[in-house]
Amino acid sequence: MEITVMKFGGTSVKNNDRMIAAAEKIAAEHRRGRGVVAVVSAQGKFTDELIAKAQDINEKPELREMDALLSAGEQISCSLLAMAVAAQGVPSIAMSGWQAGFVTNGSFGSARIDHLEIDRVQKALDEGKAVIVAGFQGISDGDITTLGRGGSDTSAVALAAALNASTCRIYTDVDGVYTADPRIVKSAQKLEGISYDEMFEMASLGAGVMHNRSIKLAKKFGVPLEVRSSITDNPGTMIKERFPLENVKIRGAACDKDIAEISVVGISNIPGLASKLFIALTENDITPDMITQSLGSDNSWNISFTVHSNNADKALYIINKLRKELGAVRIDCLKDVAKVSIIGSGIMENPKIPAQMFTALTEANVNIRMISTSELKLSVVVDADEGHRALVAVHGAFFGE
Ligand code: ADP
Ligand code: ASP
Numbered sequence: 453m454e455i456t457v458m459k460f461g462g463t464s465v466k467n468n469d470r471m472i473a474a475a476e477k478i479a480a481e482h483r484r485g486r487g488v489v490a491v492v493s494a495q496g497k498f499t500d501e502l503i504a505k506a507q508d509i510n511e512k513p514e515l516r517e518m519d520a521l522l523s524a525g526e527q528i529s530c531s532l533l534a535m536a537v538a539a540q541g542v543p544s545i546a547m548s549g550w551q552a553g554f555v556t557n558g559s560f561g562s563a564r565i566d567h568l569e570i571d572r573v574q575k576a577l578d579e580g581k582a583v584i585v586a587g588f589q590g591i592s593d594g595d596i597t598t599l600g601r602g603g604s605d606t607s608a609v610a611l612a613a614a615l616n617a618s619t620c621r622i623y624t625d626v627d628g629v630y631t632a633d634p635r636i637v638k639s640a641q642k643l644e645g646i647s648y649d650e651m652f653e654m655a656s657l658g659a660g661v662m663h664n665r666s667i668k669l670a671k672k673f674g675v676p677l678e679v680r681s682s683i684t685d686n687p688g689t690m691i692k693e694r695f696p697l698e699n700v701k702i703r704g705a706a707c708d709k710d711i712a713e714i715s716v717v718g719i720s721n722i723p724g725l726a727s728k729l730f731i732a733l734t735e736n737d738i739t740p741d742m743i744t745q746s747l748g749s750d751n752s753w754n755i756s757f758t759v760h761s762n763n764a765d766k767a768l769y770i771i772n773k774l775r776k777e778l779g780a781v782r783i784d785c786l787k788d789v790a791k792v793s794i795i796g797s798g799i800m801e802n803p804k805i806p807a808q809m810f811t812a813l814t815e816a817n818v819n820i821r822m823i824s825t826s827e828l829k830l831s832v833v834v835d836a837d838e839g840h841r842a843l844v845a846v847h848g849a850f851f852g853e
């Protein structure tokens with residue numbers, strides 16, 4: 453039996469009408485004679501509401517209790533969706549993450565899937581049922597875990613890989629992946645297709661349309677993905693191993709506001725101190741990005757880098773402990789910065805691309821704080837309140853206004 457995995461995000465099940473529309477899509481796929489597994493997110497902004505509720509009670513709740521709480525959002529929507537599918541005359545069964553066999557590590561709030569015990573889902577499929585699975589969650593040593601914000605995409609891809617599904621469709625509130633977030637950049641264009649590597653970069657650099665870990669997993673297991681609308685029937689965007697770039701060298705642009713810039717000022721000019729600093733950070737699961745080094749006063753060094761904003765306080769704590777050893781005179785942390793990037797497998801092919809990007813920023817009067825390049829991306833750090841303006845300017849330079 454050919455299997456289709458369908459994932460419905462929060463806006464695609466936000467009320468009864470949307471839930472019924474999703475159920476109709478599931479029922480139609482089932483009637484086509486396919487095995488159907490649907491993965492569902494919490495309704496609308498329900499996860500945010502649960503986080504706010506918890507914070508009202510305790511500013512720093514235990515991560516274990518948070519995961520038990522947040523997983524409830526997906527459990528509500530998967531039960532309701534199974535009822536809506538049954539109302540279409542299609543036999544269905546709802547399963548929480550652990551019932552569907554998601555075994556994870558114990559990192560509450562950002563758990564990694566270890567493996568899937570797929571028997572129960574497989575049995576339900578063999579019985580002809582549409583299986584509706586709560587996304588974003590699993591179990592570790594008997595405790596409920598969640599996979600991190602936006603993690604339902606990763607649940608869907610993991611199921612598609614485990615079931616060897618021939619199709620994995622991500623239904624959302626846009627009809628595909630665009631050259632930039634269409635909510636911010638009005639001239640953004642829908643992409644017919646994009647490679648896994650480019651989509652991973654886009655997602656990691658702020659294009660919130662897909663959870664970046666889901667793309668890694670899809671690439672690893674060769675799961676072809678389609679991002680499409682849950683509202684219209686427009687063809688979506690295919691994400692697969694290779695998708696040739698035609699006239700342009702860039703696939704898209706993105707802005708990430710969840711970063712912080714840390715500067716360690718006045719590090720002694722002795723070999724080995726930079727490695728000490730970065731070993732301490734990475735040993736504490738902090739990934740520094742966009743590292744720059746400049747000569748400071750008195751023959752000392754300044755090192756600046758960015759980290760995810762969630763990690764900024766932890767990074768400061770670690771560096772402060774090393775401060776004496778580094779000889780640092782000051783540690784600065786700027787949280788109101790943003791990273792604006794262009795992404796594409798053709799970036800390195802054209803040496804004019806960086807100058808084109810910087811010119812667009814200059815014309816938009818945006819000051820560049822840091823720059824970094826790699827094979828697939830070119831990123832700059834700018835002030836947070838200039839982030840969206842910078843994104844529009846950079847996108848305009850490569851894709852037109
Ligand atoms: P869901 O709830 O379905 O998972 P998300 O909110 O996670 O939906 O993702 C869809 C949103 O991603 C869109 O509404 C859009 O604003 C945003 N987005 C950001 N970058 C892009 C992009 N490059 N292409 C399409 N959408 C994007
Ligand atoms: N409900 C979770 C979130 O809002 C997971 C998801 O939607 O994918 O982050």
Ligand code: MG
Pocket residue numbers: 461602605660661662663
């Ligand atoms: Mg999402």
